[in-house]
Amino acid sequence: MTIAEVIGELRSGMTIGIGGWGSRRKPMALVRALAASDVTDLEIVSYGGPDVGLLIAAGKVRRVVTGFVSLDSIPLEPHFRHARQRASIELTELDEGMLHWGLLAAAHRLPFLPMRAGLGSDVMRVNPELRTIRSPYADGEEFVAVPARRLDAALIHMNRADARGNGQYLGPDPYFDNLFCLAAARAYMSCERLVPTAELLTSGPPQSLLINRAMVAGVAETPNGAHFTSCVPDYGRDEEFQALYARSAASPEDWSKFAAEFLSGSEADYQAAVAGFAASHADAAEAVEEVRP
Amino acid sequence: MTGAGGAPTLAEICVVACAEAWRGDGAIVASPMGVIPTLGARLAQLTFEPDLLLTDGEATLLRPAASGGAGERVAEGWLPFREVFTMLAAGKRHVMMGAAQIDQFGNQNISCIGDWARPKAQLLGVRGAPGNTVNHPVSYWVARHSRRVFVDQVDMASGVGYDRAKWLSGRTAGFHELRRVVTNLAVLDFGGPDHSMRLRSVHPGVSVSAVAEATGFLLASPYQVPRTRLPTAAELTLIRTHLDPEARRDEELA
Numbered sequence: 001m002t003i004a005e006v007i008g009e010l011r012s013g014m015t016i017g018i019g020g021w022g023s024r025r026k027p028m029a030l031v032r033a034l035a036a037s038d039v040t041d042l043e044i045v046s047y048g049g050p051d052v053g054l055l056i057a058a059g060k061v062r063r064v065v066t067g068f069v070s071l072d073s074i075p076l077e078p079h080f081r082h083a084r085q086r087a088s089i090e091l092t093e094l095d096e097g098m099l100h101w102g103l104l105a106a107a108h109r110l111p112f113l114p115m116r117a118g119l120g121s122d123v124m125r126v127n128p129e130l131r132t133i134r135s136p137y138a139d140g141e142e143f144v145a146v147p148a149r150r151l152d153a154a155l156i157h158m159n160r161a162d163a164r165g166n167g168q169y170l171g172p173d174p175y176f177d178n179l180f181c182l183a184a185a186r187a188y189m190s191c192e193r194l195v196p197t198a199e200l201l202t203s204g205p206p207q208s209l210l211i212n213r214a215m216v217a218g219v220a221e222t223p224n225g226a227h228f229t230s231c232v233p234d235y236g237r238d239e240e241f242q243a244l245y246a247r248s249a250a251s252p253e254d255w256s257k258f259a260a261e262f263l264s265g266s267e268a269d270y271q272a273a274v275a276g277f278a279a280s281h282a283d284a285a286e287a288v289e290e291v292r293p
Numbered sequence: 294m295t296g297a298g299g300a301p302t303l304a305e306i307c308v309v310a311c312a313e314a315w316r317g318d319g320a321i322v323a324s325p326m327g328v329i330p331t332l333g334a335r336l337a338q339l340t341f342e343p344d345l346l347l348t349d350g351e352a353t354l355l356r357p358a359a360s361g362g363a364g365e366r367v368a369e370g371w372l373p374f375r376e377v378f379t380m381l382a383a384g385k386r387h388v389m390m391g392a393a394q395i396d397q398f399g400n401q402n403i404s405c406i407g408d409w410a411r412p413k414a415q416l417l418g419v420r421g422a423p424g425n426t427v428n429h430p431v432s433y434w435v436a437r438h439s440r441r442v443f444v445d446q447v448d449m450a451s452g453v454g455y456d457r458a459k460w461l462s463g464r465t466a467g468f469h470e471l472r473r474v475v476t477n478l479a480v481l482d483f484g485g486p487d488h489s490m491r492l493r494s495v496h497p498g499v500s501v502s503a504v505a506e507a508t509g510f511l512l513a514s515p516y517q518v519p520r521t522r523l524p525t526a527a528e529l530t531l532i533r534t535h536l537d538p539e540a541r542r543d544e545e546l547a
Contacts, residue, residue: 021374048418066418067418067419067420067421068417068418068419068420069418070417070418075417076415076416076417080415081414081415084405084411084412084415085411085412085413085414085415086411087410087411093404093409093418093419094419095419095420095421095422095423095424096374096378096420096421096424097378097381097382097421097424098423098424100375100378115424116382116424116427116428116465116468117421117423117424117427117428118423118424119423119427119453119461119465120423120426120427120450120453120457120458120460120461120469121419121422121423121426121427121450121451121452121453121457122404122409122419122449122450122451123419123423123451125409125450126409126449135463139463139464140462140463141462141463141464141465142462142463172351172352172353172371172373173351173352173373173374174373174375175373175374175375176374176375
């Protein structure tokens with residue numbers, strides 16, 4: 001599939017899950033295209049990073065379901081922060097593990113799964129729809145009944161995939177991308193590189209094949225498509241660019257400038273602008289080197 | 294680089310106080326948040342608590358290498374986030390988190406300041422604090438001990454304190470344990486009346502009244518408050534030469 005074909009499957013009002021974690025292995029090429037589309041009024045379920053921030057900045061988000069929104073090396077996501085402080089988005093704030101449990105319940109087609117996380121905390125106060133359940137066994141203990149987090153669609157990004165929808169992560173952490181896919185009615189996977197099926201195991205062991213073709217409805221090749229989040233071992237987080245993103249979010253004027261420079265065109269335009277930014281940054285770094293004794 | 298041999302700095306005293314939080318924990322995952330807690334956990338692993346499991350901040354478990362410098366480490370295991378959740382639910386973990394606010398009974402807030410519906414300041418979100426505090430031991434690190442942090446009531450209880458834990462049923466009640474609060478002024482625990490916060494020791498040069506002054510609630514205190522233990526010469530060498538030669542520990546207190 002092309003990026004446009006994936007976005008063409010999404011509708012306003014949908015609940016969309018996004019894989020990765022914080023500012024790590026996010027399907028940013030798909031997120032950028034979604035931000036530039038006509039689709040709106042979305043409920044976003046995510047271990048939140050700049051995916052949530054970009055969609056909020058583009059006015060696409062009605063509600064965020066998350067345990068945090070962070071850029072990792074920059075702890076607070078600026079767009080999420082502004083939106084919360086203006087109360088311009090709704091929030092379902094969960095413990096990180098509760099989000100995992102909600103996705104697992106949805107993947108298993110269960111209405112809920114019992115859990116200790118949440119008991120005694122204000123997560124129960126700010127989510128009055130959450131219920132507790134008593135164990136039917138002799139212990140009689142009370143747990144949070146974490147509701148299934150069913151998704152209309154999921155977007156994930158892998159290092160490698162084949163055209164049939166088998167996906168491979170080569171970094172240290174699978175995050176929860178397979179659960180996002182199984183919790184969703186339809187899941188779409190972008191990847192750094194599309195390879196013949198026979199080549200998948202030349203890059204990593206069988207257990208790196210986290211995604212199988214029963215989990216996904218379509219695959220799109222998006223080189224550097226997780227930028228500026230990390231996609232190790234293909235590339236790390238682009239810290240300079242992330243810092244620019246965060247700085248630009250500080251004022252509407254700076255954000256307009258950032259959006260005009262990087263977000264006004266196609267994914268190819270974005271990648272060209274990023275290459276230009278990297279080159280000018282490298283020049284600046286070299287200039288600094290030269291003045292050092 | 295600070296040369297070994299100089300008097301211990303406040304940051305180094307805090308590193309050792311953090312390390313002490315994990316004393317006796319054995320083979321469990323130590324999850325420190327922040328520079329000084331991370332140095333503390335690594336120091337504990339290198340010295341009195343060698344069985345601790347520690348990650349690289351991502352998904353690889355590392356332990357001290359058999360040869361090479363004391364800061365050298367080798368991979369010994371894999372702990373992606375999904376397995377962190379499993380280990381925490383199994384109770385095999387002790388985390389040291391930060392706190393934007395903490396109250397007398399150890400309710401902690403890292404989510405937001407002000408009214409949750411429209412916060413004055415949106416912070417991280419609750420992250421793993423609700424689950425951590427009802428599953429395994431939790432400690433806190435506060436780099437700036439002040440009335441802004443040590444408050445009468447937190448705005449959003451992310452981590453569960455002892456007054457709320459009273460209502461936990463069954464085994465969960467036994468899993469809740471707040472171990473220590475380490476700050477730039479003192480070490481505290483929850484040995485006061487009804488598990489309220491108690492002063493355990495003050496750092497060198499800090500008076501008991503200075504700690505009370507920086508705390509927004511009545512702090513339980515023994516008649517004689519000991520001084521926080523100083524790093525040993527061997528610990529100072531490990532911190533300065535092997536664990537943190539670039540002195541990142543000082544930045545956290547700056």
